[in-house]
Amino acid sequence: MRVLVTGAGGQLGRDTVERFAASGHEVVAAGRRELDVTRRDQVLGAVGGIGPDVVVNCAAYTAVDACETDVGRAYQINALAVRHVAEAARRFGAHLCHISTDYVFSGDQSEPYHEWDRPDPRSAYGTSKLAGEHEASGEATVVRTSWLCGRHGSNMVSTVLRLAAEGGPMQFVDDQRGIPSFTADVAAVIERLCADRRPGVYHVTNQGPVSRYEFAREIMAAAGRDPDRVAPIATAELQPPRPAARPANSVLENRALALAGLDLPPDYRVPLRSLVALLLG
Template sequence: MKILVTGYTGQLGYDVVEIGKTQGHDMIGVGSRDLDITNESSVMAFVEDIKPEAIIHCAAYTAVDKAEDDKENAWAVNVLGTKYLAAAAKSADAKFIYISTDYVFDGSGNTPFKETDQPNPIGYYGQTKYEGEQLVQQIVDKWFVVRISWVFGRNGNNFVKTMLRLAETRQELNVVGDQYGSPTYTYDLAKVLLEMVQTDKYGIYHVSNEGYCNWAQFAEEIFAQSNLDVRVNHITTEEYPTRAKRPKNSRMSKEKLVEKGFHPMPRWQESLSHYLQELKFEVEK
């Protein structure tokens, strides 16, 4: 299958392309230097030229705090870029997977959000991603909207790498303990996306590793699995103020994924173990 992947220089896009290649697909990965998705004519010409059977749109403006002040660029990438790619996909009769986020929800309550729950973003980043979701559904015939959360992968920065870096000089850390969600390994996620794109089971999906935790518990597991003696103090969201408001409940129900016959992802602790081994292997190389 010929698949165009945006955001190739990011964590998820990189893994989608590399795993797709091992599965025998014709993968075309592009970063912002290869294709400016905010330029409508460039997007249409590029897609017309390569004629993909599917587009997996991983590129996004993901600087959550910065987006509150840099609204024009966040909108250009997450809304206009998505609109142009969606229109190009429709023109090429290609399937379209749009990567969205747990941040489309307001984080109220304690129960996992379902795909049918009404989004209500509390930050500008979440707002732009929700706008993108709606455009994809309006423009494309063969669409998937995949909401993900708390990603970590080999290519790029993430919470795991930050904790390991801080552990080099700190024996005690304050980490937010009242925001709950599911850490998601891009290697596992990429495999689900590639499985999904070969079907016609279109719609909205929540895809993340199994199990839930808060950020402090995530940090504790990172240190435990890495045999690092670092004390983690659980603090409240209010004790760690950020420019953008973040949802306290980012739990998402993955029941639909299983109901539609897709493979559920492993528990996040298991995937973290796999990832830490991968990081160790990279260092030893």
Template structure:
């Protein structure tokens, strides 16, 4: 297959490109310098030249707090950019995968969110990503919308890397204990996307590693797994509330998503978040010769 990946220098994008190449697919990896998704002309030109079978749209404005101040930029990238990619992909006859987020929900449900539950984003980031979903649905005849959460991987900054650093530098680390969700390892998500694009089972999917935890419980697990690979963790962990760390953008109290579409369409679900974390930390700290 010929696959074009936007946001190819991001956490998910890099792992997606690596996996596709490993599996023998022809890939056009487009970072910001190769493709400005806010330029419709550029999207059309690059898509027409490569003529992909699938477009995996990972590029996004993901700075949740910054989006509250730069509303136009968030919508220009997450809505307008997605429109440009969707129109160009449709013209090229390509399937479209749009990577979305748990932030399209209000985060107040007592239950995990299902794919076709009503959305109600609370912040600019979530609203702009929901706008992207609507444009993908409207403008593409063959789309997969894949919502994920709490993503971490080998490339770029993320919660796992931050906790590992703080755990070795600080005497005390406070982490919120009143927000729950499902951590998602980028390679596990990429593996699911690879399954998905080889089908015509279009629609909305929730894809995160299985199980759930709070950020505090996630940090506890990171410290435990780090010690298992021989890292010295000196920090003491302390739970705190969201109210103790006010941020410009509202955070969902519940980001847990039910994987109904994965189950009902016969796909393999992603492994438990703790197994993904264990593998990642081993990979992050293994000797070069291994």
């Protein structure tokens, strides 16, 4: 296939480009400098000129707290830009795969969220990403993922390793639960869904619900460091308080993948060990 990846400079975008290329597909990687997805004319020109079979839209405004004070920019990038990409994909016959988030849910329910649960976002980031899902709807694939970690960019694994090396205090909240998602594993599922041109919403995460505090301890253990250096803290005790509400429960069940008979990404501890070894060199 010929594949256009927008937002190709981000951690998921970069691994998505690498995954498609490694499988022998022709890939055009478009970061912000190459393609401004908020510009309709640029998007139509790029998709029309490249003629991709598949467009994977990884472009997003993911600064969760900044979205609370810059709501217009959040909607411009996370919603209106998706309208442009979806329009271009329809016009030129490409299949669209759009990346979304666990933040479309409130986090209030005790059970994991599956694809048919009703979204109820509590932050500007979440509401703008849900709006983007609506713009991509139809024959598009929508991939919701959570707690992304990979070898490119900043994420919780790289942050914990940095704090461990600095030797300072380490506190992580123990009242937010989710599932770490490793970008290489998510990219592999994206490739399969795009190859099949499967429409609809899919939750794509690794397996194993965990709190952020527990995840930090697992990262320390994988690095051969003392997990007891990590202390728990409640979200309400964070100073300064975070502007955007975080879902207390953002565990995503990969129900659609399972029902479709597709392989689920492995337990998060498997790629965690590999990533830590890679980052520590």
